[in-house]
Amino acid sequence: MQIGNWHGDYHRGSAGLERSPVRESAGRVRLETKAELKVQTADGDQVSISVETLAQLREASYEGAGGSAFYSSNYSRSEIGIEVKGNLSEEELADITELIDALSGAGGEGESLDLSTLAGFDYRRTQTIEASSLFHGVSHYGI
Numbered sequence: 001m002q003i004g005n006w007h008g009d010y011h012r013g014s015a016g017l018e019r020s021p022v023r024e025s026a027g028r029v030r031l032e033t034k035a036e037l038k039v040q041t042a043d044g045d046q047v048s049i050s051v052e053t054l055a056q057l058r059e060a061s062y063e064g065a066g067g068s069a070f071y072s073s074n075y076s077r078s079e080i081g082i083e084v085k086g087n088l089s090e091e092e093l094a095d096i097t098e099l100i101d102a103l104s105g106a107g108g109e110g111e112s113l114d115l116s117t118l119a120g121f122d123y124r125r126t127q128t129i130e131a132s133s134l135f136h137g138v139s140h141y142g143i
Contacts, residue, residue, distance in 0.1 A: 024061070030128075036123070038121060045092065
């Protein structure tokens, strides 16, 4: 006869009802990234682009004499915002696209940028990574 629960497995042994070794663990990883780019063109147009992403993974596992279980869940979210004040020309749009490619690492390495239609820009990026072990344990009891 076996009775199982999250904290241990009980089984009938030579000394009566005994508890078997149990391994339990759980963890979480969370990655949040925020980026904001503000651009001003040479003729005074203003562009603001913001991106926010969140990715999260949770896992838990259990292993005992009565069996094992594994749980996993993930969640992700992305938001993007774009605001344009003014009218962008094709050349301004091309220069902003080239700037975004360079900032994201998609542009060619070591290439100089010719962004003649842009007067300036401000770019900010933050990334937060959290990892935690919620619990981890091995237990072995006799009753």
